[in-house]
Amino acid sequence: MNFPGVLPSPLQAIGGTPVVRLRRVVPAGAAEVLVKIEGGNPTGSYKDRMALAMIEGAERRGELTPGRRVVEFTGGSTGSSLAFVCAVKGYPLSVVSSDAFSPEKLRTMRAFGADLTVVPSDGGRVTPDLFDRMRAEVERVVERDGAFWTDQFNNTDALDGYTALGQEIVDQAGAVDAFCGAVGTGGMLTGVAAVLRAAGEVRVVALEPATSPVLTKGTNGPHTVEGTATGAVPPLLRSGGYDQALAIDEPEARELALRLVREEGVFAGTSSALNVLGAIQVGQELGAGHTVVTVAADTGLKYLAGSLFA
Template identity: 75%
Template structure:
């Protein structure tokens, strides 16, 4: 089949069963491999939904500049979408995030502002400073801000991911879906699509920044998660439970995922799988936990994650 546009290559990613790292007697763990999207991230779904939603409403004009602040994957995905659709793009990011992500944004033609971090750590004030840069660009360039933390169009993109999971697990009872929270869009969008078909929706976060479980943020290195606030998209009732997980344990799991399961992913994906395995040990072998590998490990090779 020949696709009319590379944008049609977004989605329809595989769902695989983990076989070697899930303890005996636990529920089966299924992982949606989002590294199969064009930029290697599930954020392609969100970026396309946000841009096309703005086009439908007429709030994004042809040729208008787009702007966003981002930890990396959203920026890479927006750069990809805007390149295909012909929109100039300004992105605000930080040296706290992997250099591969920053280079990907520039490879697709985005203008990039890099805000310095506190010793490479992701802290709540970092996002405040990044947002200030967005305000400056909006005023100077009359740019359209996609506003990923508040943009409900993102939920439409992630609902498709949820519907894919349902189609791929037809005939299988789903007991738990779990995922780490960054903007909250993926967890909420998937939950909207699978609610009523799954018993529990569990939000995950690093224990070093336990905003959902303890009410405060903190520094961490799990890119794409835990901004130090409760994201607006994560509305009351959108999930059933929140759990905080140890980031060092997730970072160690990255290696087992690649070497034992062949799942090549980053820190947030490992956080998702760690949460899924912990939940699976509380269930029976006849039950099922589903989570998402958010992106590909190719985005993390320059750092210390795979050393």
């Protein structure tokens, strides 16, 4: 039967998220701050875009064939997104993550049927050595099972998913003066920036927590902003891919997360609040008459077990 308006697959529900204008948390005299609400994706994260792009890229090249296991290490959202995509497509999935990341994300991976390995953290903090230990677990799965490693930090297929995000911003907001985004794999900032720059002149600003200022100071450190600052400059953050880097205060971002949900109705996590705080700072520098865009990377529903909204 034909059902007009009905999607043939849940995978086609990825994307098409709204952009909203912030009204109350932006100081007077600053530029307009617009936020792309990526919590509207099926698993509540923009990583759905990346997960689908990586899996379908591997399928096109013949690297991923029916029944082959997929594996990745992740701070949570990528694992949830891969678990969703692999469940729909029928691939077995092994995910390596850590107790440094929200239990909601870990439970989501298991709910979609992923085999999950949890690597202990240093007191719940995100540290560079944590990623080294997770990567070692992935290498064991690859060797044992012949699994396909999506390798999100090096996989250029991810950019295909994020260029679609950038095109949506152009279609929804038109020409903008600046775009801000926190750096994890660097794929989102790189993919979106390429589209925005093709549409006009735009300042691209990379954001990171001030406690791990790799881009701004060349040093790293522990932090609790999930999905960001792995302790090194990621390969997908191409040379010249951004114009400026800003280190953002994590406690101030956490306070803003509560203001965003209570004053703006934007329910998102710590990295999203870091994005908005960075966008506000850039907006204050640019001043009235300009427009800054950023992304609410995921839904606040992923952070209810922690202290963010307590």
